[in-house]
Amino acid sequence: MSLHLQRRTRAVEALAAAGIDMLVAGRQDHINYITGAHQLWTAGTRPFGPVCTLNVATGEIFLLSTWDEGVPDDIDIDHLHGITWNGAIIYQRLAANPGMATAQRVGVDAWSPGMAGLLSAVAPNADVVPVDDVLLQARRTKMPSEVDAIRAACAVAAEAVAAALAHSGTDAQRLAAGVEAMALAGSSTPAAEPRVEGNIVDFSCIRSHYEGGLGRTANAASPAAPPHAALIAACIPGATGQDLRRAAPDGEWLVRGSGMGFEPPVINARYGASEVLEEHMVLSVSAGTGEEYARDTVLVTESTPEILSPEEP
Incomplete structure (x- = not known):
């Protein structure tokens, strides 16, 4: 079917x-x-x-x-x-x-x-x-074919992030390079406004109705763990919004549903404490600032969360 x-x-x-x-x-x-x-x-x-x-x-x-x-x-x-x-x-x-x-x-x-x-x-x-x-x-939960579609959309977003990170021009020029790469890779439809601000590069796109997203920091030293690593590890079945708050780093962070765009649940330091994660959910997990920022698309599995977006754009 x-x-x-x-x-x-x-x-x-x-x-x-x-x-x-x-x-x-x-x-x-x-x-x-x-x-x-x-x-x-x-x-x-x-x-x-x-x-x-x-x-x-x-x-x-x-x-x-x-x-x-x-x-x-x-x-x-x-x-x-x-x-x-x-x-x-x-x-x-x-x-x-x-x-x-x-x-x-x-x-x-x-x-x-x-x-x-x-x-x-x-x-x-x-x-x-x-x-x-x-x-x-x-x-709320995704079927295997939906996960495949989201993974393919993430690959397109990764092309955009890689192009923007590789460009040495102004923010506007880097943004244009990312949008061009995204279109060449198969999507001319951003899921949200692309973000190229100083060191932060973040793109999301819609491909075949599904959202894929990725965010990284330009010119950053490779840390022992990215700023959202503990948040991703906490995305397991049965985890509550309160559990994610305990795992979250200081500063801004967001965990929200991802599928055909921005979806529930929405969890951060102010909202979503009572939300409960389920197996087969797909989440956009982001944390950090301009000095150290990262966003990935994550599948909640019965064991270790699976990152659907490419590790290295």
């Missing part, structure tokens, strides 16, 4: 267990997870809208996409629709989804007053409930 179908199966099982009949999704990460589609003309911010509709019982999907390029074959072309913010057209599209009129529970991953009115009209018998937490919980 292809990766996007494995993900969809996991999401459908989680939604069914929560008693959801129809999903109306507007968050791009959830849409990518469920559909596997590479949509056109979706960059930038936008209000919540019914970008993807999923019938939980049948698996049938209706998707906002201007064309079928990058859309998996299991989503019919007649289930695609173009961009519009015309409320009447959106109503017609929602009403055309089989199962919407009879749905008892409709799940949404975001909300707006306008969509509240539309959903009450097209699904008059349904309770509309938030399911962002249901979907994030389903995505």
